[in-house]
Amino acid sequence: MRTRTRRAPLPSGFGTIWTSVALDLVGFGIVLPLLPLYARRFGASALTATALVAAFSAAQLLFAPLWGRASDRIGRKPLLLLSMAGTAAGSLLTGLAGSLPLLFVGRVVDGISGSSVSVAQAAVSDVAPPGERARLLGLLGAAFGVGFVAGPAIGALAALGGPRVPFLLAGGLAAVNAVVAARRLPETHTAEARVESAPPVHAERTLPRESLGVGQLIVLAFVALVAFSAFEVTLPLFGRARLGFGQVSTGAVFAGVGILLALVQGGLVRPAVARLGEGGTLRGGLALNAVGLLLLAAVHSWWALVPALASLTVGQGLAMPALTSVVAGRAHAHRRGGVLGVQQSAGGLARVVGPVAGGAAFQHVGLAAPYLGGAVLMAACVAAAGVTAAARS
Numbered sequence: 001m002r003t004r005t006r007r008a009p010l011p012s013g014f015g016t017i018w019t020s021v022a023l024d025l026v027g028f029g030i031v032l033p034l035l036p037l038y039a040r041r042f043g044a045s046a047l048t049a050t051a052l053v054a055a056f057s058a059a060q061l062l063f064a065p066l067w068g069r070a071s072d073r074i075g076r077k078p079l080l081l082l083s084m085a086g087t088a089a090g091s092l093l094t095g096l097a098g099s100l101p102l103l104f105v106g107r108v109v110d111g112i113s114g115s116s117v118s119v120a121q122a123a124v125s126d127v128a129p130p131g132e133r134a135r136l137l138g139l140l141g142a143a144f145g146v147g148f149v150a151g152p153a154i155g156a157l158a159a160l161g162g163p164r165v166p167f168l169l170a171g172g173l174a175a176v177n178a179v180v181a182a183r184r185l186p187e188t189h190t191a192e193a194r195v196e197s198a199p200p201v202h203a204e205r206t207l208p209r210e211s212l213g214v215g216q217l218i219v220l221a222f223v224a225l226v227a228f229s230a231f232e233v234t235l236p237l238f239g240r241a242r243l244g245f246g247q248v249s250t251g252a253v254f255a256g257v258g259i260l261l262a263l264v265q266g267g268l269v270r271p272a273v274a275r276l277g278e279g280g281t282l283r284g285g286l287a288l289n290a291v292g293l294l295l296l297a298a299v300h301s302w303w304a305l306v307p308a309l310a311s312l313t314v315g316q317g318l319a320m321p322a323l324t325s326v327v328a329g330r331a332h333a334h335r336r337g338g339v340l341g342v343q344q345s346a347g348g349l350a351r352v353v354g355p356v357a358g359g360a361a362f363q364h365v366g367l368a369a370p371y372l373g374g375a376v377l378m379a380a381c382v383a384a385a386g387v388t389a390a391a392r393s
Helices: 014-040 046-074 076-096 100-127 130-161 165-184 191-197 204-210 214-243 247-267 269-297 302-330 333-364 369-392
Strands: none
Touching: 014 046, 014 076, 014 100, 014 130, 014 165, 046 076, 046 100, 046 333, 076 100, 076 165, 100 130, 100 302, 100 333, 130 165, 130 247, 130 269, 130 302, 214 247, 214 269, 214 302, 214 333, 214 369, 247 269, 247 302, 269 302, 269 369, 302 333, 333 369
């Protein structure tokens, strides 16, 4: 009779970290869909309205490595609390703004605060046993799905009270989150841990060997996210051209993708890593992404769309936690926050490059071009991940 392996209990403090991140992302999900429409009240053009979103991303891109390095020096908790306070200030500035310049200030403040995702990942990596790290990072990734599904729904209801209400609600939620976290959030990178994890004097020459492949993995993450973000931004246009998508159907598809992504990251990462290892899970997820993009290029019906999106969503849900776990495991403990910050920054850059490249390919080459090109990039990432794993061994 086969005995079932018991799932390891969650480490102390993980639940509070997860809840804090989930609430932060709910606030982000409240703001993001409504921001372009809100900006139009101030006479913003379509370009200016989208530039508000870009300002948020640009601030994240610049500040993520700085937040990560600061958390390595002074601890994770102060940076996470500062992030929540900054999110509250940015959202309240947005809701109370009386002009476009103040709107931009609010979004930049919020973007700087949103650079702390790498700090949360580092905090989880601090408390996670190596064998459970990918699973716990997957659960943290599921918090993103919760935020992006619940946030827009809450924002739509809040908007019934007036155009400023969703932003004020997001700011209030972040402020309450910060107050509660100040009491309950643990410090996972204590002064003692920082001393223990610091390398000996004159030992810097050993660090590249300990961090073997981290740079290559960050480049891999960038390339894979370029391909995936090109798919995300062009799917509504592709769906309208091939399947007659409208606003409701597009929203339903993305909500379904978000729910499935959260389920995969919350439930499938651990068994996949247990069976395949982190490297195998990463390569398998990237391969599923490549297959999904190839299937999507050939879609002409709703029935064909389902397996394509399922393959893409499951692949992304497996690949990203595994990749972050591999990066966190290879980075030296005293530099983990900084390394994860660089990875987040690379991801932010990918979310600028991917949509631009995908949109250009869609418009000038053909409807399926972003997906065929993305499949090639994903296949290259599978090969690169195999080479990096071989070099490590």
